[in-house]
Amino acid sequence: MARRLPFRQAVGLIETSESFLVVPHLHPDGDALGSALALALALRLKGKPIVEVVCHDPVPEIYQFLPGSECVQTELQPRTTYDVAIVCDMSQLSRAGRHEPLVRSARQILQVDHHVPQEPFADVRLVDTTAAATAEVAYRLLRAMKCPMTPEIATCLLTGIVTDTFSFKFPNTTPRTLRIASHLQAAGADISAINERVFETRSFSSVKLLGLALSTLQRTEDGAIAWVAISRKMFEEAGASDEETEGIVNFVRSIRGVRVAMLLRETPNQKVRVSLRSRGAINVAQIASQFGGGGHENAAGCTLEMSLEEAAQTLVREVLRWMEC
Ligand SMILES: [Mn+2]
Structure with missing residues (x-):
């Protein structure tokens, strides 16, 4: 499914909007956080005045190395309505946890995901069930936005892919996954360091x-x-x-x-x-x-x-x- 995703529509929505709420799912994993942080970094790079990342739970220790993770908030001061809520790696809005009402109150909802769709809640849906990780979909969105691939963004995205493919060991790993991973490594993501942090560091x-x-x-x-x-x-x-x-x-x-x-x-x-x-x-x-x-x-x-x-x-x-x- 989702052979041709509405990337143009998503890019148009982003270009014409000012304030963004980026939301990874509750109990966030490397893919939810990596995708959300990559998108937030890209929006800031584009000069968007308001970009907040909010999550039901704090960032787990193993993902605190992710660039931008220090900006993830668990509570938000009430402010005017956001133009766009970007929800990452979730097929049900209940996965936004206590921030679900805030997401619903945004003018538009953009869904970036790779789960089998469960609930049609988004105005623009970038959902590709053939993608190994939401980070793959986020990568394609960033390309469509002509966003420069900084080492920080590449690190976030590659962490999402490494997490969801279990280091390219799961059968969801496709030639496209590897091509994207290759681009991300070339852009400055350290794959060995990511593996060390995600899989080889335990409490x-x-x-x-x-x-x-x-x-x-x-x-x-x-x-x-x-x-x-x-x-x-x-x-x-x-x-x-x-x-x-x-x-x-x-x-x-x-x-x-x-x-x-x-x-x-x-x-x-x-x-x-x-x-x-x-x-x-x-x-x-x-x-x-x-x-x-x-x-x-x-x-x-x-x-x-x-x-x-x-x-x-x-x-x-x-x-x-x-x-x-
Ligand atoms: Mn995922």
């Missing part, structure tokens, strides 16, 4: 949590589904926060014979957040959507309102059902 508490999580490892009899479950008690014991669960599910997915890997964790308000990863042709986005979640074919998430134990059983049943058909 003590997150490794401690990894150990506790892996001690709960279970699988179905045939070994096709495997999962780990993190209770509140484990978060407390490790002194870790939810953002420190990042990457744990990949250990589960790497087990020989596993086709669907799951990471379940208890939230402070007694819900269970689930990350799903699959290998091959199992579409976990469809499974997640059964529970009001979403994502991509091989990486998705959802939230269940039940105990950890019940959530694991419910999900295993649902995954088995999808595997049979």
Whole structure:
């Protein structure tokens, strides 16, 4: 889908607007932040008088090296309506968290995304589900804007791509992804430094949590589904926060014979957040959507309102059902 995106329309909208609100999704990852910060840097470079980046959550420590990340705000002083709200890496406006009303109040909404569309909320939609990362779409928008590719912008965009392709290891990596990455490296982004910051730098508490999580490892009899479950008690014991669960599910997915890997964790308000990863042709986005979640074919998430134990059983049943058909 989205072979020909309305880049011209987006460029026209940007040229004729003065004030911008740029919004990555809540629990922001490297792609949401990288895309949002690249766009904000580009708008400032263009001399736009008002460019704010606002996010429901603060920038996680591992992404604080991103140029411009110090400008991300979690609260905004009320001001006049923004001309354009640019929402990055989200297919539902609820992913803007408490800033959703502010986004809706903007004169126009520009969506830059690569998720399967769930809700038509934008006036201009740059949504390409074949893009490995929203950063790819943002890159193409910046090219259409004839924006100079500074090392700072290139670093933000390449971080988005490196995050969402798991360093070009996921099957979403296409020749175009690599071409764009190549341009970004040539423009001054340090790919090795980005990998070091995103994948090779962990907090003590997150490794401690990894150990506790892996001690709960279970699988179905045939070994096709495997999962780990993190209770509140484990978060407390490790002194870790939810953002420190990042990457744990990949250990589960790497087990020989596993086709669907799951990471379940208890939230402070007694819900269970689930990350799903699959290998091959199992579409976990469809499974997640059964529970009001979403994502991509091989990486998705959802939230269940039940105990950890019940959530694991419910999900295993649902995954088995999808595997049979
Ligand atoms: Mn993304």
